[in-house]
Amino acid sequence: MLQVLKEKARFLKRDIYALYLAYKDPRVPWYARIMAIIVVGYAFSPIDLIPDSIPVLGYLDDLVLIPLGIYLTVKMIPNEILKECREAASIRISVGKPKNWFAAGMIVLLWLLLFSATIYYLMPFLPQIKAWVQNSMAWLTDLIK
Numbered sequence: 463m464l465q466v467l468k469e470k471a472r473f474l475k476r477d478i479y480a481l482y483l484a485y486k487d488p489r490v491p492w493y494a495r496i497m498a499i500i501v502v503g504y505a506f507s508p509i510d511l512i513p514d515s516i517p518v519l520g521y522l523d524d525l526v527l528i529p530l531g532i533y534l535t536v537k538m539i540p541n542e543i544l545k546e547c548r549e550a551a552s553i554r555i556s557v558g559k560p561k562n563w564f565a566a567g568m569i570v571l572l573w574l575l576l577f578s579a580t581i582y583y584l585m586p587f588l589p590q591i592k593a594w595v596q597n598s599m600a601w602l603t604d605l606i607k
Contacts, residue, residue: 494538503565
């Protein structure tokens with residue numbers, strides 16, 4: 463069972479790199495190239511859209527979104543081109559996994575925008591939140607005494 467999972471992980475790694483090579487191939491249709499760069503950028507990004515520290519959901523993107531993106535993109539690429547890219551990826555895979563810092567920057571920017579929007583929309587409620595926290599702390603200190 464463990465050996466089967468390791469083998470599937472190896473195929474996923476090869477297919478991600480093959481999609482990267484297919485993206486650079488001019489014979490691949492434009493829509494497949496767009497999908498390939500999105501999937502590859504997200505897979506190679508050192509930062510996840512959903513952080514792994516969030517229980518269950520953190521690994522959902524690694525276990526579902528990336529394989530689903532690979533599957534859909536592979537269906538868009540002509541078989542002969544995909545075969546060439548998979549062979550080239552198998553050869554080049556030993557070099558290492560490239561990092562996509564642009565995709566990482568976009569994900570960090572997305573998180574910053576979400577954080578900023580949350581703060582912006584919570585600002586009108588800040589006095590109420592502050593009063594609630596102070597009341598809760600007063601209640602807690604009375605409870606402890």
